[in-house]
């Protein structure tokens with residue numbers, strides 16, 4: 763069973779990630795990214811989609827033009843688990859050329 767992280771475990775994991783924060787009022791983490799244009803943003807989403815499918819762990823995300831807002835939580839566990847942290851690290855890697863955020 764993929765157990766939810768404690769507050770301390772989640773805080774420690776966030777410290778090692780790039781630009782991720784807790785979501786107000788929900789056991790989830792989020793990051794907002796900006797790219798040069800839509801093509802870069804969608805290329806990022808394509809790379810992450812392939813990683814997510816391989817991990818069988820999928821993001822909740824919103825895209826408008828060069829912006830991608832990503833929220834991670836494990837639906838089966840009802841909160842943030844190590845799977846979300848692992849996917850967040852993969853997202854940070856895929857976003858290495860993001861402009862800001």
Ligand SMILES: C[C@H](O)[C@H](O)[C@H]1CNC2=NC(N)=NC(=O)C2=N1
Pocket residue numbers: 818819820821834835836837838839
């Ligand atoms: C059956 C279950 O939906 C699958 O095992 C996967 C698919 N991707 C998933 N993604 C996320 N974020 N949480 C899940 O619980 C989850 N479950």
